Amino acid sequence: MxxxxxxxxxxxxxxxxxxxxxxxxxxxxxxxxxxxxxxxxxxxxxxxxxxxxxxxxIPWNTSATLDHSNAIPEFLPWVPTRSQADLRIAKATILHDNRKYDTRNLALDDLHTQNFGYTSHILQTPIVRGALNKFLYLQSLIITELQKPVEEQKEWILYHDPAVFIANPHIPLHHFLPPITDVETFKTLSIIATKSESEELNTTVFFVRVSGGSLRILTEAMEMIYNVPDNGDEDEEFGVAATVLQTILSRPHHLEKVIYQSSEWYNSTSSLFYQPYYRTLAHRLLPVHYTQIIPGDNEGSNPMFPDADTVHRFWHVVREARRVLNEAKEKGHTSEQGEWWEMVAEVKEWVEGRAWDTEELERRVRVLREGLGID
The missing domain is CATH 1.20.5 (Single alpha-helices involved in coiled-coils or other helix-helix interfaces)
Structure with missing residues (x-):
């Protein structure tokens, strides 16, 4: 112890x-x-x-906290909603020294540019000879725009031949463009053009998007033109440019990049432009009164042609057609396979080549939608 x-x-x-x-x-x-x-x-x-x-x-928004569907996280940048009129658009044309143009038409063109704040590009000295000039010029304009900051870039360029007259300088160009609120559906669209009654592409007036996709189309067109012999015929230049561009746009990888609107939207005394028929080169040099049109006759009433409902319906039908085609593809129906392959092929062909016929396109889309049970 x-x-x-x-x-x-x-x-x-x-x-x-x-x-x-x-x-x-x-x-x-x-x-x-x-x-x-x-x-x-x-x-x-x-x-x-x-x-x-x-x-x-924290400056909380009471309504946002109560309704989570409308709440916007603080870390996301604020992006204001853009309207259709906010689209940034430029105009482009090519003048040649050997041609004469009516001064009133040029004045109306300037008035239209000023009314809506467009940037106007005019090439007075050809870069090269022949049909290649138009595509090379447009490519240079697009490349210049793409080098600018995104918020400063033009989004669309409207090209028009100098022989096309301004009929109503009070119609804005954004009136013809796809809805700015539906970016996803039309994000691949590069060309908006028209066709003649024979379904030949018209290159006297058309829209081209400022994008890499448009540069690819123009590059392929120029490459094809290099292989076309130049015989010095100026009238033929217009035909060559239209034929080559239509061939390029018909290639499978470009089919969804072009939309054809009604030719009446760009060729009547009520529309923005009027395109008189010239049979020969000499007729292109005639003063305006020989073409039987006085530009700006409807300047007082300023009608919107086509009207807003017509344009909205056009884009709605095209959007619905693309949606139904995508739904059909998910169900296993394409233009090559599936029980409804024929109807799918028809709708696809119509929306890619004949979208201006909204009634017929709408009917075909409705048949395909109901047949496949698409909402």
């Missing part, structure tokens, strides 16, 4: 003698519990206090 005591180790009997009594243990336990509870309450109070302070510092 002495040996154990000398080591500072108490025997069991000694420890039992020095242990506190049961009431003392109970008091110690209660005091320790109160201390732990107090610390916990202190942490909770601090958490609530700082949370409430931060909550008051």
């Amino acid at each position: 002495g040996f154990v005591s000398s080591l500072g180790i108490k025997s069991p009997s000694v420890r039992a003698t020095n242990m506190p009594s049961p009431p003392l243990l109970l008091r110690l336990y209660c005091n320790k519990t109160r201390l732990l509870i107090g610390i916990a309450l202190l942490f909770v109070s601090l958490h609530v206090f700082f949370g409430y302070s931060i909550f008051n510092l």
